[in-house]
Amino acid sequence: MAVRVGVLGATGAVGQRFIQLLDDHPTFELAAVTASESSVGRSYRDAAKWRVDTPIPDDVAEMEVVATEPDAVPDDLDLVFSSLPSSVAADVEPDFAEAGYVLSSNSSNLRMAEDVPLTIPEVNAEHLELIEVQRDERGWDGALVKNPNCSTITMTPTLAALDEFGLERVHVSTLQAVSGAGYSGVTSMEIIDNAIPHIGGEEEKMETESRKLLGEFDGSGVELHGADVSASCNRIPTIDGHLENVFAELADDPSVEDVAAAMEAYPGLDLPSAPEQLIHVFDDPLRPQPRLDRMTGEGMAVCAGGIQETAGGVKYNCLAHNTIRGAAGAAVLNGELLVEDGWV
Structure with missing residues (x-):
């Protein structure tokens, strides 16, 4: 039986990725799309300026856009995906x-709330147990689950693989694609022939969200991982794919081969959107590259390369598609986990 779903904020950049990824999904049946008041009552085709690299699905194109309110969507939705701006999502x-709706949200609000699961299914699926705490504390019949920031989700699976060597400290510098800012987020005059050495709020998200994702759930909350994380975030003129330079200090002294093996062996999940191999490791020091490698695992894998030993640890590069694994695909995968574990 299909799981009926809706998408909040369906006309934006991430909302359109949701529509693309939900088309012909083996589990989910799209039954509602919402947007701002200016789009309500229009067909999705007319409301969305479709910019995704596959055609707009015919059945979705003629769906009527409804208001982003509980009373406006069908009451028999099993699961709701959210790509709302955080200022809107907060309310x-x-x-x-x-x-009573269960939400899998890409929006940044409440990611660090103590009773809200922030999950990457391959890394910390057990954190979904926070839903029980959340329902008890907030009196909700539904639930709210978050996926992390697009830059955090690129790095964190590789750190999870390194944790067996005693992860103590992380320094990361990002080279982030313009799509991470949305269609109107960075103008061409700002980014062409340029790099912008600051992305507001991004560094704090990487430094805090990664520690929550790697933390231990003790039955009532999550104890943050003890590693110190320091981030520097930069915008560059690539379209999709966040590339990151990571320096990890470790208690142990693994070889390059040990690190590569740990990353490649890091277990994945048997879910429809999960890649067969979560972390793909390149021997070629020139890889990964955004244009060549962002669609590895249909955009859901993390790529790593350039692994070298350094004083006290290792350094390497990692890459993921920021609007697929880093946004809509992450929320869809969380939705699949919610179904698999019986929360939906």
């Missing part, structure tokens, strides 16, 4: 959860 998502 709307709790209303949906209180009304």
